[in-house]
Every structure is written in C-alpha cells, then in structure tokens.
Amino acid sequence: MKKIVLIAIAVALLLSSFYFYNQYKENMKTYHKSDVYFTIKSGDTLSKITDELFNKKIIKSKTFFKLYTRYKGLDTKLKSGSYLIKAGIDIDELLKKLSSGKSDYKIITIPEGFNLHQIAQRLENNGFIKKDELLNAKISDYDKANLFDNDKKVFYELEGYLFPDTYYIPYTAQSTEVISILFNQFAKNYSQEFRNRAKELGLKNSQIITIASLIEKEAANDDERKRIAGVIYNRLRLNMPLQIDATVIYGITKGEKNIPRLYNKDYQYESVYNTYKFTGLPPGPIASPGIKSIEAALYPEEHDYLYYVYTGEGHVFSKTYQEHLKNVNKYIK
Structure with a gap:
C-alpha cells in the first residue's frame, strides 16, 4: 500500500512538473x-x-x-x-x-484642416524632414496611380493630399519615405467608391478634394458639413462666386499664417485663390480634409441655400440675400 502511495505521489509530481513546464513554455x-x-x-x-x-x-x-x-x-x-x-x-x-529605452518610432498627429505649411513644420520639428522638402515635393513622385491632377497654378502640389491621422513613423525613415507614408494613407482612404462617385458628379478627384478642403475650413461641426457642401454646389451651378474667406487668407499668405480678420482691401487681393474675385473653384485644395469632409463633398445635402453666417456655435443658412443680410445684422458685430 505504501508503495502504491509513493507511486501515486511520484506520478502526481511528474504530471504537475509536466503541467508547469508546459505553462512555462x-x-x-x-x-x-x-x-x-x-x-x-x-x-x-x-x-x-x-x-x-x-x-x-x-x-x-x-x-x-x-x-x-x-x-x-x-x-x-x-x-x-x-x-x-x-x-x-x-x-x-x-x-x-x-528595458533598452531605444525608441523605434515617433507618434505624430496631423489634425484635420492643417495645411501643408503646418504639416511641414510639425514634421521638421520632429526631425523627419526639412520644411522646404515637403513644400517643393512633386505629386507625381507619390501618386503612381495618377488619381489627382492639380491645376498648375497651385502653390504646392501636395496640398490637401496628406491624410490627417496619427502616424507611427520610424526614426530611420528618410524624407521621401515620410511623405509616402502620409500620401499613401490618403490614397488608401480615398476609396474606389469615392472615385466612382466623383465620376458620377462629373468632377475630377482633385476637384472633390478642393471642395472637401473648403468644407473642412468652413464647417463648425460635423452636422453641417453636408449642408455647407450643398451651398458650394448650389453656387457653382449658378456661377456665383463662392466667397469663402479661407481662400482669400490662403491666397494672401500661401498658408504660412492665419489672418484673424479680413478688410475690404483683402477681398480685392489679386489671387486665383480669391473666391470673391473669381467664380468657380480655386486651383487646388487649401488644407488637408478629413474623411467626413470628403464624404460631404461627394454626397452634399440637397437644398436651396446660397448663404450662411457664423453664429458663434455653428452656421445659420438662408436662401436669399435679404435673409442673409438679416442674419448678418443679427450675428455679426
């Protein structure tokens, strides 16, 4: 009996050892x-x-x-x-x-609505690229599928085509690799569905991104993106100037800074980006739009609004100039 107990104990120990060894592995x-x-x-x-x-x-x-x-x-x-x-x-x-303390990458976030100057500055501050390398980069070096054909009058060929997102960029990445990472993320998000929809609208992909960039700069919240898109399309259809302040600012500063307030002389500034002086779209995007602004540009809300004014929280929309003037007097001080 004692022998049997000893054998049982030995087997139990063997099994437990085998179990713990497997757990270890x-x-x-x-x-x-x-x-x-x-x-x-x-x-x-x-x-x-x-x-x-x-x-x-x-x-x-x-x-x-x-x-x-x-x-x-x-x-x-x-x-x-x-x-x-x-x-x-x-x-x-x-x-x-x-336990090495040797980082492999840096985390960089590009917010929606950043223009190329702001993106270039952030990348330079993190030691990845010289600002001018990005500003002078050619879209043809990265857009291998030839999805986007900007007007030759644009300030920067890659404006609007670097996707707003959080990136994990290797410390060892060269400048062209960094640009490729941001552009490829944009191309990936601009899906085949989006390309097909652009054709349905009779617009180039670059025109869609230009409209999306205007929406990105104008919209105060997600709920009004498609409504603002509708205003843009309505004005384009009627050959009305878009009259978007953000384009005037971009034309004056080339994206290098913001102008908190525009004066009459600013609205007369001679620039192809000045949508007060010229009808139609500006020659290219003025910032990097997020996915919701791109969707709004592709699927605008159908309505008869032609004007909107900022209230401090969002925009109020109107169909006639008379209504618009009332709203301006009410909300603009």
Whole structure:
C-alpha cells in the first residue's frame, strides 16, 4: 500500500512538473501575429505595462509576466519609449526591448484642416524632414496611380493630399519615405467608391478634394458639413462666386499664417485663390480634409441655400440675400 502511495505521489509530481513546464513554455511566447506599436510612458508601473501588453494580445498571462519580470530583476528597469514589437519574439527578447529605452518610432498627429505649411513644420520639428522638402515635393513622385491632377497654378502640389491621422513613423525613415507614408494613407482612404462617385458628379478627384478642403475650413461641426457642401454646389451651378474667406487668407499668405480678420482691401487681393474675385473653384485644395469632409463633398445635402453666417456655435443658412443680410445684422458685430 505504501508503495502504491509513493507511486501515486511520484506520478502526481511528474504530471504537475509536466503541467508547469508546459505553462512555462506557453507563457514564454508572445502571441501577436503581426508587429505591434507599443508605448511606455514616463511613470508607468509594471502593472500598467503588463495590462497594456495583455490588452494588445502580446502576452497570455499577466501573472506570469509580472513574476518572470521580477525574477529577472527588470521590474523597475522597463524604460519609457516607443517600441515596435516584432511578432514571434519570446519574453526574454520582449524584456530586452522594453528595458533598452531605444525608441523605434515617433507618434505624430496631423489634425484635420492643417495645411501643408503646418504639416511641414510639425514634421521638421520632429526631425523627419526639412520644411522646404515637403513644400517643393512633386505629386507625381507619390501618386503612381495618377488619381489627382492639380491645376498648375497651385502653390504646392501636395496640398490637401496628406491624410490627417496619427502616424507611427520610424526614426530611420528618410524624407521621401515620410511623405509616402502620409500620401499613401490618403490614397488608401480615398476609396474606389469615392472615385466612382466623383465620376458620377462629373468632377475630377482633385476637384472633390478642393471642395472637401473648403468644407473642412468652413464647417463648425460635423452636422453641417453636408449642408455647407450643398451651398458650394448650389453656387457653382449658378456661377456665383463662392466667397469663402479661407481662400482669400490662403491666397494672401500661401498658408504660412492665419489672418484673424479680413478688410475690404483683402477681398480685392489679386489671387486665383480669391473666391470673391473669381467664380468657380480655386486651383487646388487649401488644407488637408478629413474623411467626413470628403464624404460631404461627394454626397452634399440637397437644398436651396446660397448663404450662411457664423453664429458663434455653428452656421445659420438662408436662401436669399435679404435673409442673409438679416442674419448678418443679427450675428455679426
């Protein structure tokens, strides 16, 4: 009987050893199937880092990772940084990466409505590109599918075609690679559906992006984007000047700065972007539109409005000039 008990204990120990060994093997793996961007912020604790690794499906067991990190003496040595975690590495390689403090990329956000000057400045400030490299870049070097054919009168060929988004740009990226990343994201978001819709409207893709950029600069909120698009289309159809202040400012400054208030002399400024002096669309976009402004340009609201004025919270719309004057007197001081 004693022998049987000893055998049972030995088997139990063997099975438990086998189980724990398998658990060890399983938890020493990482489980993400593709590369993952992972950021440790200054002050992040081991628990916070572990939670993030688990949420991103990099590790399988939070308990194992914490215990193993402490066992290796690295629980206080994981450093802040922006890391690219390659798929297929083990926990030791992961810990080596996270304790190196050597960032692989920078996170850069391009807001909706930024013009090319603002984008170029942000990229230069982060050490990726000289401002003039972007301002002087040719769209033909990046638009391999020939989707966009700007008017030759544009100030900058890539204006409007760098997508507003958050980017994870490698530290090692050259200037042309950086531009490609931003342009390719734009081309990816400007889907085949959008291209087909532009044809239905009888417009070039570049004209759609120009309209979208005007909507981006004019709209105070998402709800009015398509309504503003409708005003633009109504005025184009009637051959009325668009009379959009943002185009006047862009024509005067070439996007280098903002003008908080326009005067009569500004509206007379000689520029192909001045939509008070010239009917039709300006020669190209004046900023980078977001997806909602592009959708509004493609699917405008149908109505009879020709005017709108800002109220402080949004715009109020009118069909006649008389109505518009009443609204101007009411809201503009």
